[in-house]
Amino acid sequence: MGTKDIVIKLHNTKTRKKEVFEPIDASNVRMYVCGPTVYDRAHLGNARPVVVFDVLYRLLREVYGADQVTYARNFTDVDDKINARAAESGRPIGDITAETTQWFLDDMGELGALQPNHMPRATEYIPQMVAMIEDLIAKGHAYAAEGHVLFAVDSWKDLYGNLSGRSVDDMIAGARVEVAPYKKNPMDFVLWKPSTDDLPGWDSPWGRGRPGWHIECSAMSYELLGETFDIHGGGNDLMFPHHENEIAQSCCAHPEGDFARFWLHNEMLQVEGKKMSKSLGNFFTVRDLLDQGYPGEVIRLVFLQTHYRKPMDWTDKKAKEAEATLRKWRALTAGIEPASSAAAAVLEALADDLNSAGAIAELHKLAAAGDAAGLLASARMLGLLTEELGAWASAPAIDLSAFEEKLFETRKKAMESKDFSEVDRLKAAYVEAGLEVRMSKTGVELVPGAGFDPAKLGVL
Template structure:
């Protein structure tokens, strides 16, 4: 069997992955808070852990892997969006949840086996909080329930590598008179009549963010499971707090054995920010005519533990590569198994960049069947993504017909102004134009602007 090695954030070493139960390999990944469109940075962990999901299914069998990714549908950001827009919270969360699924599907991400919504697990959260209070790890105060960090001080901070005292000195924590320790975090908080709320032993209220994932992962994966993933911005406090409350509520378990964190995303060498004008959503790119497969390829061209820089140049290069690979694999049946070098790269801490290097070698060697099966292991060249290069052909066929009609009129009237204007627009949009006795031939270049061309049809 293929040996998978993964970099465990908790131990800070690359380890051989040994599942608790090879017949049921279990993975939990923190999902989105559904109040708006997913921005490009939100999509990176989705693609990263989709590749890991595909690899685990390849090694252990599709029926022996359970992947859970949650939706946070109760949160102060959602409440604020409802107050701003005047729309019901349920309408906002339902709409944005579907947006997320549609946009991630456009990037070729498989849907997880379970996609729990936090509001469906409130009773389990209340039960876990009651257990933490009973075990002396939490306390109620002024309608709130807080986790007592001092009750687990010896272990708290092991994931992020910081002591509680260091965290207090360096962190911006919510100051509240009912906290026994500034680092204590909220498990339950009161709700006013205008906010979502549920009955509980501590009054009408709603859960804190961190308890959601602990309760859902326990219900769906048990007190111990194999892999927990997410962006490295979640390492502290979210994942640190998950570990504390889960291990204290269920001391018989280990919670997650392996922790994986992907690095953040930049745009043209800078942190993505609305103030810099380089902030955009996945849907923004899709609406600009950039295929989801191209976005996915750019993500996978950088190792998940390195910062990823999105640039227009990388997107254009990805489109060039994928056009070539799609042309090479038209009508080809995928090989029975992946090339060993590709599988070896993926099994070495998800070295997708290394796998792509090997795929370039397969393409250069004319090994189309091997290229196709390797690409599909990375979620590329799949039927689900569709052949977006066919769209190029449909658009170019329509434009060829249009230009042919304009040319015929120009030959009759001897007025070539419109023909020259259109030809210049096509060339500017990345299409080569050849005119001869046998007619007109248009060919999409590597940086074709399909959105502009579609408007010219």
């Protein structure tokens, strides 16, 4: 079966069902994904949609051809969070956004994510946003008030809420909407807002100001992908209000188009079974994990082992298992030329609503069968076992048997003398070096963790 025979099915949030994906134009398959607001390091949850839609991008390239797929992912580089970071740090806004944008690209590159074809920055598209807002006012879908421009939800009331499945009345009852005297309807949302002299601002028909968040993606996707494109993706936390508002303003500005035909949303991420939060002490940036010694390839494999529409739980146990798996696969494929294409079973799993967990299960089968060439081609299609991500696995394995024997013998003596101080010292030193210490009556096992540093064993 060739890749042209692959039938891709995707769960479309808009219709709430799995549908056969047929691109508008097979020679120009277009996808837009909401990117980060660049004011700090990307946390682990920010990385999930990057990896999810990177896999979809790879699948589309495999099926339709690398030159036939256009992927756009934006950077929000004008935002109140960025303004606040500049105010508290005293640094120019441009310096902050340039630095954090590069951080994002570097960190996502460490996870094996390909760079999209287009990575538009909001500040590069202000004239297009102003033009779209003017058009919405002219068509009766927006109004100016006190230096602001707001989208009039009542002008789109029959269709507003279709994506998230809520009525406008339900939204008003359940949402924390910004109450403002200049709003005609509590649900009306900002397209343009005034800027004081100390904030970024651009000249407009409504005075000096800056765009609201939602108008960015509508203007940039239209400029790069047209009034109708194939896929719009992002985390399910963006479904309302961000994506709902995008649909409203885009369809009202360009009624001749359908905006995005397929909507895909990934579920959120947890850490050790709990929601990630700073208050729980389980908040990690991608860079935190990389600096702790977790290889980017290991992080990627942990992500891929959970279907994108299910909550993903990051655990240290999963990371250790993923590292062991990747070491085995890299040993099996060392010096091997990859097969000419990914295995059909792997592609079929991915084509079934991006079932990455099923695709990983097929990689295990290829490894068990000793099909090194098929394993290598299939893993690389998923962004694994690539040469770029392999440096971590090339480090020589450390023989820990002498350290295990030393602790075991020390413990035996301590059982007789009842003085366990040396046992405690050795255990603490091993843990400090990044080893997990497993002790039993029959022996000692030392298991390297993701942050294992052999140099710290030298003093022992």
